[in-house]
Amino acid sequence: MRNLLLGTAVLFFVGATNPVFAQNTEAPKFVGNTEGIKEYTLTNGMKVLLLPDPSQSNMVVNIVYNVGSKDEGYGEKGMAHLLEHMLFKSTKNLGDIKKQLSDKGGQANGTTWYDRTNYYEIFPSNEENLKWSLQMEADRMINATILQTDLDKEFSVVRNEFEIGENNPTRVMMQNVFSNGYVWHNYGNSTIGSKEDIERVKAPTLRKFYEKYYQPDNATLIVAGKFDEKNALKYISDYFSVIKKPSRELGGTYTVEPAQNGEKYFEIKRNNDQQIIAAGYHTSAYADKDYAALSALYEILTSDPSGYLYKSLVETQKVSGIWTFSPVLRDPGMVYFNFDVPKDKNLDETTKLVRTELDKISSIQFTQDDLKRAKAKLIKDIENQKNNTINFAINLTEIIGAGNYKLNFLYRDNVENLKLEDISKVAQKYFKNNNRTMGVFRPSPNEERVFPTEFRDNQIADLVKDYKGKALEKEPAPFEASIANVKKNLTEGKLSNGMKYGLINKELKGDKIQGNFRFRIGNEKDLQGKEAIGNITASLLSSGTKTRTKEQIKDELDQMKSSVYAYVYEQNLIIGVNTYKQYYPKVMAIVQDMLTNATFPENELAKTITEVNTQLEGQLKDPQAIAGNELQRLASSYPKTSIFYVSSLQEQIDENKKVTRAQVVDFYQNIIGASNGVGTLIGNIDPKLASSELEKTFGKFTAKSKFVEVKPTFFETKKQDKNIITPDKENAVALGTSSFKMSQDHPDYPALVMANEILGSGGFLSARLPMRLREKEGISYGVGSYLDVPVSNDVASWNYYAFLNPTKRNAVEAAIKEEVNKALASGFTQEELDSNKKSYANERKTSLGSDGTLVNLVNTQLLFGVSLDKFDEQNTKIQNLKLSEVNAALKKYLSENNIISVFAGDFNKK
Structure with missing residues (x-):
């Protein structure tokens, strides 16, 4: 059954190694x-096992x-099995292997499985057979011809073997349980491979695989049965030790x-009469002590x-x-x-x-009987196998x-x-049911399976060779990324209700128009306790109007390749708006x-409430969301009545439910x-048309609630480290903050910006924190x-972040603190x-190439x-x-004694 089941892994090719012979045996x-x-070994790394049994009349070389x-890589599924077939063709020194095996009248086979490939010959015990078998296996190890002409014939044989298996519901079912059960490991792939890969692999590719793996340091030679040990060792020396x-x-x-x-859970529907239910559970490797207990458990569960x-x-009779x-x-x-x-x-x-019976397994009260x-059955099988030397060797x-091989005795x-x-x-x-993969084979006499249409390289080349495409679009005019040029192309204005606007005349590809509008709303009294209401109101603006349904709004915008979004935060x-000129x-x-x-x-x-709350519920156990929320709460002491x-x-979930x-x-x-708002449009648009439409849209859009800006309160942070355990989470997060007083017009602001660039923000992973934690120690993906x-x-703050494996929590904390203290001290x-300074200047210039940056700069100026x-x-100041x-500046505004840190993750992991 081996060759009809499953198997796989990743193949990392190295340069092919051409084997050469050593000079001496x-x-x-x-x-x-x-x-x-x-047990014996050779200097070239080959292991040798001799199992003499004079009671036998036969001998086996395996x-x-x-x-x-x-060990197969992308596009190579089935290569190990195909190569197994090819190594029965011929070698440079001995020629046709199959013919010689036939002439000698012995039994021979080769099998391929997930982790290994083997070849064996069983012959009557005599020196000629022993010598020939060892000579042939040595020659096959390094001198297989692997001819394309042989491959052209053999692949159809292997393909037929594949097709035979595809007609077997039991085989198909097992393969699909494994392939659905494994996400990454190649045990999820069939050993016999992909029919398409089998058909297309070329001899040179097979040879690379052969030359990498079919080497003495990757082989164990077994000789068992009735044979002369002294002569066997001599032949092994003559034929194998000379391989370098x-x-x-x-x-x-x-x-x-x-x-x-x-x-x-999955279903297979095929034209067949057989009904099958199958289940697979991830278990242990053979080397694991659990394997023995599991073997006994299977006997206890299924024996008749x-x-x-x-x-x-x-x-x-279920x-x-x-x-x-x-x-x-x-x-x-x-x-x-099965x-x-x-x-x-x-x-x-x-x-x-x-499924119900399988769910009971973990709670069954097993007995000594x-x-x-089970032990009696397993030990019987072990002893019977050991006492048949030929079969045991295979x-x-x-x-x-x-x-x-010693794992057999440990088991x-x-x-x-x-x-x-x-x-x-x-x-x-x-x-456990979360460790289970279940499937059913459902007979379906008229099932028509869908096979995808493949395009080979030559077909794609034919498809595109004469394609010319549509007429070239007009290229937008060049636009210099500089403040002087932005000012030159900026038009400012004011609507009848006091709203300010800016128009940046810049041709965008396809005559695109982008707009961002920021309206300052409400006051402390009118906004008290209305955060959830404001958020949901903005989300519902596109849910329907007196003249359009939600569907009509979406359809109209889609037809115009346009989009509109809205959201509320604080005031x-x-x-x-994203649209096109027309x-x-x-x-x-x-x-x-x-x-x-x-x-x-x-x-x-x-x-909307259900959707928003579902997203929030998904964050209730997410380390990043929990840590971010908790850090904000620890860093401020606003009463519940404050908009901040x-x-x-x-609480957010509960408040949403009340809206x-x-x-x-x-x-x-x-x-x-x-x-009390501002807005900026960017694109090649006539200023008169732009302003008139802005007036129509926003000119009469006024609020009854008077806007009065609510200033945030400064809360001084004090050193605090908090751990939050989030069970069964593979990733963890570390977040920190330290508060201080500063606005962007403060004379120390440029110096502090540069200090932060060097410490944790500047360059491409070249600042101190990412250089230490990611590049040097590899303990944080992002920091x-x-x-x-x-x-x-x-009301300002300095903040840090790091994403990490939970087991690296202490190392990450220590590294961050060491780097901060080192910067403060030295x-x-x-x-x-x-x-x-250079990277900062380049980043600023790069940012001016972003339309979003230009819009935000103008909105900031207007507001x-x-x-x-100032940009x-x-x-210049920096x-x-x-x-x-x-x-x-760093010493003045940052102190370890003022940093609050929150660590969230499954820190119970070892």
């Missing part, structure tokens, strides 16, 4: 004798290579299958007539048969349960019954593939020493309709308006720092300052009176900074 070095298995489908150890390093594979996140599953499902399969594997494997279902049984009802019965192939010892608690432990550990209503008036008319005629249907309100109060995630349509309508009619210094008030260097010239002035000023 060497005798195999004796290592030891383990229960009659005599060579095992530690390569299987696990290759210079390449194999390295092995590294993929570890992650824990499954929940039960998986005492098995628990047998009694509950077969004896009751299913006609049950069996399990748990392959011997190097890496953590999977146990497969349930055959009679045609007269309802497959869906039977699947529910099977169960254990005794079966050692699996054990060698799993890591080492036996583990079986003999099994205790009842071992059975219960593995039942509870592995047999700001933000509206964004559609600008129509899109602005939709915006005007949304702002003046919104209807807020009850069903849309309910759906930071609600917990659960009513009447509250939304009241917020819409009384709070929002454009009188850095940033400043939050406002324009209109002086300051930065002139080289760091000079380098970051706060911050001149566009260049800031860079370029003129002295090192002493930068170091002084």
Whole structure:
């Protein structure tokens, strides 16, 4: 069954190594004798096992290579198995291998599995057969011809083998359980491979694979049965020791299958009469002590007539048969349960019954009789296998593939020493429904499967060779990325209600128009306790108006390739518009309709609250969301009545549930308006048309609630470290903040900006924090720092962040604190300052190439009176900074004693 099942992994190609012969032979070095298995090694890395048994009349030569489908890469599925076939063709020295095997009348085969490939020959015991077998295997190791002419014939044979398996529902079912159960590890792929890869692989590609893996340092040679040990060692010396150890390093594979996140279920529909239910559970590697306990558990569950599953499902005639399969594997494997279902049984009802019985496994109270019965069966099988030397030598192939032949004896010892608690432990550990993959084979006589249409390179070349495309669009005019050029192309104005606007004349590709509008709304009294209401109101602006349904709004915008978005935060209503020159008036008319005629249907309100809360509920156990929320709460002490109060995630959910349509309508009619707002459009648009449409859209959009700016309160932060445990989360986060008073017009601002650039923000991963934690130590994927210094008030902060594996929590904390303290104690260097001045200037220039940056600069000028010239002035001040000023600013505004840190993750992980 091996070659019809499954298997795979990732193949890392290194330069092909052409084997060369050493000059002198060497005798195999004796290592030891383990229960009659005599172990030897050669300098070239090959292992030799001799199992003499004079009671036999036959002998077997079995060579095992530690390569299987696990080692195949992209586009190479089935290569190990195909190569197994090819190595029966011919070698340079001996010629036709199959013919010589036939002439000698022995038994021979080759098999491929996930972790290994083997070749063996069984002959009557005599010197000629022994010598020829060892000579042939040595020649096949390095001198296989692998001709394209042979491959052209053989691939159809392998393809037919594949097709035979595809006609077997049991084989198809097992393969699909494995392929659905494994996400990353190549055990999820069939050993026999992909039919398409089998058909297309070329001889040179096969040869690379052969030359990498079919080498003495990757092989174990077994000679067993009746043979002359002295002569066997001599022939091994003559034929194998002269093969030089290759210079390449194999390295092995590294993929570890992650824990499954929940039960998986799939269906196969084929034209067949057989009904099958199957289930797979991720279990242990063969080397794991658990493998023995699991083997006993399978006996206890499925044996006829005492098995628990047998009694509950077969004896009751719910299913006609049950069996399990748990392959011997190097890496953590999977146990497969097969349930055959009679045609007269309802497959869906039977699947529910099977699932119910499987769910009971972890809670069964197993008995000493169960254990005794299972151990007796397993030990019988072990002894019977060991006492058949020829078969035992061949079966050692699996054990060698799993890591080492001695694992066979450790497994036996583990079986003999099994205790009842071992059975219960593995039942509870592995047999969880979130570790299960279930599938059904559902007969479907008229099933038409969908096969994708493939395009080869030559077909694509033919498809595009004469394609000319549509007429070239007009290229937008060049636009210099400079403040002087922005000012030159900027038109400012004011609407009748006092709203200020800016128009940046810049041709965008496709005559695109982008706009961002920021309206200052409300006062402390009118906004008190209305954060959730404001957020939901903005979300519902596009849910329907007196003249358009939600569907009509969406359809119109889609047809015009345009979009409109809105959201509220604190005292700001933000509206964004993305459209094209030809559609600008129509899109602005939709915006005007949304702002003046919104209807807020009850069903849309309910759906929006559910959607928002579902997103928040998804954050309740997310380390990043939890840490970010908790850090804000620790850094401020606003009362719940303040618009700056930071609600917990659960409080946000609860507040959203309380929002009513009447509250939304009241917020819409009384709070929002454009009188205290600004907006900027960028694109090639006529100023008169732009301003007239802005007037139509926003000119009469006024709020009844008077806008009075609410200034935030400064809260001094004090050193605090807080741990939050988030169970079963693979990633963790570290966040920190330190408050101080500063606005962007403060004379120390440029120096502090540069200090933060050097410490955690500047360059491409070249600042101190990312250089230490990511580049040097590799303990954080993303780490850095940033400043939050406002324009209109002086409540500022320095902040840091780091994403990490939970096991690196202490290392990350120590590294961040060390780097901050080092900067505070010793300051930065002139080289760091000079380098970051250059990168800062380049980053500022790059940012001016962003349309969003230009819009934000103009909006800031309109709203706060911050001149566009400040952008260049800031860079000039930074370029003129002295090192002493930068170091002084850092010490003045940052102190370890003022940093609050929050760590969120599963820190119980080891």
